[in-house]
Each structure stands twice: as structure tokens, then as C-alpha cells.
Amino acid sequence: MFRGSSVPAIAVADVKNDAYLLDVREDDEWTAGHAPGAVHMPMMQIPARIAEIPADRDVVVVCRVGGRSAQVVAFLQQNGLERTINLNGGMQDWAAAGRAMVSEDGGAPRVA
Secondary structure, three states: OOOOOOOOEEOHHHOOOOOEEEEOOOHHHHHHOEOOOOEEOOHHHHHHHHHHOOOOOOEEEEOOOOHHHHHHHHHHHHOOOOOEEEEOOHHHHHHHOOOOOEOOOOOOOOOO
């Protein structure tokens, strides 16, 4: 279902503050820490919820390190969402770059 090879990608430093971020990690990963304003949609929910993803703007897809999100980008592009792009290095690179993060559990935001 989520097979794919080369997909467009973007470095953390190139992501604009107002970018539409689609976080495809699992609930526990999201709860631990995510980018403010990101939209949470676990990877396995993507096929059922594809209509919720905007087709009229760039969508940066993110996971922990970039593997799952690359698969999601390939799937979305195969299904007509051509303005999707993978975040190289995922939330690990996001955190390492000092980009803003929030958590849902009251603790310090972290990449789980």
C-alpha cells in the first residue's frame, strides 16, 4: 500500500513557519512532541482520511526520521496529491535544529 522509491524532500532549514505539516507518527510519538500547528494523521489512517489532506497547497509530511513519511508521500502522489514533500530527517532533525516543539502530556517536548 505504501510502496515507493524516490520522493521529493525538503530539509528542516527550508521549511517555512507557515508550512502545512502532516505528522504521520503514532499517537504516543505525537503526544511526546510535535511541531506546533502540525496536523496529526497516523500513517495507517491516510487511505481512509486522504480527503482531509489539502491538494491546493504544499504539504510537508513528517515522521520520526523520514522513512514512513517518504512512503506516505509516494502514496499521496500516486493518488493525485502532487504537492506533498517529505521532511528529510523527520522530527529528529527538526528537534536537532532547535525548531519549536510542543507536547501533549505536560512534559518537555521530545522525539519518542
